Amino acid sequence: MSARLPGHPLAHRQALASDRARPFTLALLAIFMLAMLLALLLGTQVYRSLDDRRAETDARRLAYGTLVNAVKANDALDAVSVEHAGASDTLSMVQRTASGDFVTRLFVEDGELMQSYAAVETPSDSIVAHGLFSTDTFVVSYERGLLVLKTDPVTVSVALECVQPSLEGGAVVGGEGGTA
Amino acid sequence: MMDARARGTLSQPSRTARFVGAIEAMVYAVIFAVVLALVAMLFGAAAVQSRQASVLERAIELASETAEAFCADPLEVAAERQDDGLTASCAVDRSPRPFGFLYEARIEVREGGTVVYERTASRYVSARAEGDRR
Numbered sequence: 001m002s003a004r005l006p007g008h009p010l011a012h013r014q015a016l017a018s019d020r021a022r023p024f025t026l027a028l029l030a031i032f033m034l035a036m037l038l039a040l041l042l043g044t045q046v047y048r049s050l051d052d053r054r055a056e057t058d059a060r061r062l063a064y065g066t067l068v069n070a071v072k073a074n075d076a077l078d079a080v081s082v083e084h085a086g087a088s089d090t091l092s093m094v095q096r097t098a099s100g101d102f103v104t105r106l107f108v109e110d111g112e113l114m115q116s117y118a119a120v121e122t123p124s125d126s127i128v129a130h131g132l133f134s135t136d137t138f139v140v141s142y143e144r145g146l147l148v149l150k151t152d153p154v155t156v157s158v159a160l161e162c163v164q165p166s167l168e169g170g171a172v173v174g175g176e177g178g179t180a
Numbered sequence: 181m182m183d184a185r186a187r188g189t190l191s192q193p194s195r196t197a198r199f200v201g202a203i204e205a206m207v208y209a210v211i212f213a214v215v216l217a218l219v220a221m222l223f224g225a226a227a228v229q230s231r232q233a234s235v236l237e238r239a240i241e242l243a244s245e246t247a248e249a250f251c252a253d254p255l256e257v258a259a260e261r262q263d264d265g266l267t268a269s270c271a272v273d274r275s276p277r278p279f280g281f282l283y284e285a286r287i288e289v290r291e292g293g294t295v296v297y298e299r300t301a302s303r304y305v306s307a308r309a310e311g312d313r314r
Contacts, residue, residue, distance in 0.1 A: 024205070025205075028205055028208070028209070031209075032208075032212055035212065035216055039216055039219050039220070042220065042223055043219070043223060046223040046226055046227050049227060049230070050226060050227070050230045053230050053231070053233075053234050054230070056234075057233070057234055057237050060237070060241070061237065064241060064244075144252060144253045144256065145252035145253060146248065146249055146252035146253065154241070155245075156245075157244075157245045157248040157249055157252075158248055159248040159249070159250075159251035159252035160252070
């Protein structure tokens with residue numbers, strides 16, 4: 001309310017007190033800012049970790065669901081076969097209908113797992129395939145009714161309901177499979 | 181005379197003001213520390229929940245793998261499978277049915293000693309097929 005002139009003794013003392021308090025205020029401000037920066041850093045790291053984990057889980061879930069659905073949808077008697085060509089395999093699943101036979105193929109091309117669906121007699125150069133997910137590895141193995149597909153993001157096991165003589169390399173025996 | 185009076189009147193409010201200022205700063209610091217602690221707790225809880233979700237996802241995958249292996253061959257399924265710190269145990273129960281046997285598996289996935297996920301799977305095997313397998 002009462003403004004003091006600069007030469008007034010009270011104004012001089014107040015200025016001195018203010019000068020003494022300034023380093024403390026600055027230190028407090030610096031501590032607050034540092035703590036806020038640390039909190040921000042912690043928050044970004046937590047968010048990055050959450051995002052990485054979510055992306056990895058999404059990739060695994062996508063690969064798992066896609067492979068299991070593709071195999072189970074085409075699980076029929078002597079429908080599944082594997083061609084070993086180079087480092088990765090090609091999985092072929094034949095669907096026999098009254099209109100003819102159609103084949104679903106899974107194979108790796110340019111670091112991506114590709115899926116194609118075409119009539120059996122379609123020339124290979126005119127088959128169009130679409131990418132499912134990124135992987136450099138696609139190894140298929142089969143043992144006692146269990147088809148195992150190994151890819152980079154995930155390894156999937158599928159119990160085939162129908163026997164696959166072409167995978168077993170022999171005649172149909174038993175004829176029983178199972179489902180989970 | 182004038183200086184002494186001025187000193188007397190000035191020193192008392194100045195100490196009080198400084199005391200009030202210090203208390204005020206302490207209150208700010210405490211509020212700030214509490215807010216920081218709450219934020220850190222929230223971040224920690226988010227990280228823990230994310231890890232739990234990831235472990236659950238892996239556990240479901242491992243349980244599905246075990247169930248598929250069981251259904252492919254219930255007689256030869258491994259009692260325990262391990263993957264990425266998780267252990268899946270498969271307890272198989274066999275009960276006779278007309279012309280065959282019903283196999284029921286109870287699959288538990290544990291991390292450490294804690295059960296993360298459990299499920300069951302069943303498979304019927306005819307007596308003839310079981311004889312062939314054996």
